[in-house]
Amino acid sequence: MSRYWSDIVSKLRPYVAGEQPRIPGLVKLNTNENPYGPSPKALEAIGQAADERLRLYPDPAATELREAIAARFGLTAEEVFIGNGSDEVLAHTFQALLKHDLPLLYPDVTYSFYPTYCLLYGIEAIEIPVDEQFRIKLSDYDRSCGAIIIPNPNAPTGIGLPLAEVEALLAAHPDAVVVIDEAYVDFGGESAVPLISKYPNLLVVQTLSKSRSFAGLRVGFALGQRDLIEALARVKDSFNSYPLDRLAQVAATAAIKDEAWFETSRRKVIASRKSLVGELDALDFEILPSQANFVFARHKSRSGAELLAALRERAVLVRLFAKPRIADFLRISIGTDEECARLVSALKEILAA
Numbered sequence: 001m002s003r004y005w006s007d008i009v010s011k012l013r014p015y016v017a018g019e020q021p022r023i024p025g026l027v028k029l030n031t032n033e034n035p036y037g038p039s040p041k042a043l044e045a046i047g048q049a050a051d052e053r054l055r056l057y058p059d060p061a062a063t064e065l066r067e068a069i070a071a072r073f074g075l076t077a078e079e080v081f082i083g084n085g086s087d088e089v090l091a092h093t094f095q096a097l098l099k100h101d102l103p104l105l106y107p108d109v110t111y112s113f114y115p116t117y118c119l120l121y122g123i124e125a126i127e128i129p130v131d132e133q134f135r136i137k138l139s140d141y142d143r144s145c146g147a148i149i150i151p152n153p154n155a156p157t158g159i160g161l162p163l164a165e166v167e168a169l170l171a172a173h174p175d176a177v178v179v180i181d182e183a184y185v186d187f188g189g190e191s192a193v194p195l196i197s198k199y200p201n202l203l204v205v206q207t208l209s210k211s212r213s214f215a216g217l218r219v220g221f222a223l224g225q226r227d228l229i230e231a232l233a234r235v236k237d238s239f240n241s242y243p244l245d246r247l248a249q250v251a252a253t254a255a256i257k258d259e260a261w262f263e264t265s266r267r268k269v270i271a272s273r274k275s276l277v278g279e280l281d282a283l284d285f286e287i288l289p290s291q292a293n294f295v296f297a298r299h300k301s302r303s304g305a306e307l308l309a310a311l312r313e314r315a316v317l318v319r320l321f322a323k324p325r326i327a328d329f330l331r332i333s334i335g336t337d338e339e340c341a342r343l344v345s346a347l348k349e350i351l352a353a
């Protein structure tokens with residue numbers, strides 16, 4: 001450890017992103033990307049904007065994109081905040097809204113970036129255990145807190161929290177900011193966006209990485225009443241005045257407007273998830289009920305590490321997490337039907353050995 005490091009840097013446990021290896025013919029089901037590719041209209045918009053105008057700085061307020069998102073969700077542009085992926089939106093959220101005298105609450109099985117942000121910003125957090133079925137139990141959040149963050153559907157379990165429960169949480173904690181991280185909501189979850197007008201303490205975070213197939217573009221956004229959005233803008237403008245480059249702004253605007261592409265792609269993923277669950281069930285996996293573009297499953301007799309390694313030998317990549325409670329679960333992103341078929345045939349071969 002360097003003697004030049006500050007205390008905070010020494011204590012950080014940085015997030016480890018899923019691998020992006022270059023293995024020819026790889027079936028890549030490890031980082032929840034969408035297998036179908038972004039809207040052709042969005043790609044066209046990038047082509048049209050890639051010219052000498054790139055010498056100019058982008059619109060620091062991402063006005064057109066914010067207006068397009070606002071129109072899509074029935075909000076005003078002042079209720080929309082934009083960032084480089086929802087990871088950056090979350091980073092600003094942790095810094096601007098989640099540090100209080102009272103602790104932040106989040107589930108113990110959840111998105112592993114949350115503890116990292118807490119360390120980075122010196123936020124005291126209490127991890128609330130999920131129950132035996134890996135569900136979030138609302139009554140466990142019945143304690144004093146400064147803020148709460150919950151992914152819905154949860155990651156990496158894929159389990160959704162019904163909207164009525166999200167509303168109960170908001171109503172029970174009027175003085176705490178409640179952040180609902182909806183990275184995966186478009187694959188069957190219930191969005192909390194309709195509650196924004198009623199609850200000034202609600203911030204909803206979404207991304208274009210999953211249902212709009214733009215993980216490579218890095219665009220995420222937060223929706224909430226003006227007060228919360230203003231806090232995020234204050235932090236962003238104290239850090240980096242350009243949330244998105246020019247190409248990302250035009251592409252994301254076109255992607256948000258292309259509702260037909262979005263619908264087709266998310267429906268295909270949901271249908272493939274249903275058939276993959278059937279196949280895994282037949283192979284003796286325990287599968288958590290998923291409302292996301294991945295499934296979280298453990299085999300009844302083989303370890304997660306063994307399956308991960310054997311799949312990798314067959315050029316199929318899935319994800320495993322180090323946390324003891326979920327150590328045998330494979331998180332499998334939903335690919336095309338051909339990719340899912342290759343996963344299933346690899347598993348059949350491994351389990352027959």
Ligand code: PMP
Nearest residue numbers: 085086087111155183207209220
């Ligand atoms: N929230 C959750 C729960 C996630 O799983 C992810 C994806 N790793 C993100 C946010 C961040 O997604 P992105 O930065 O690509 O928008």
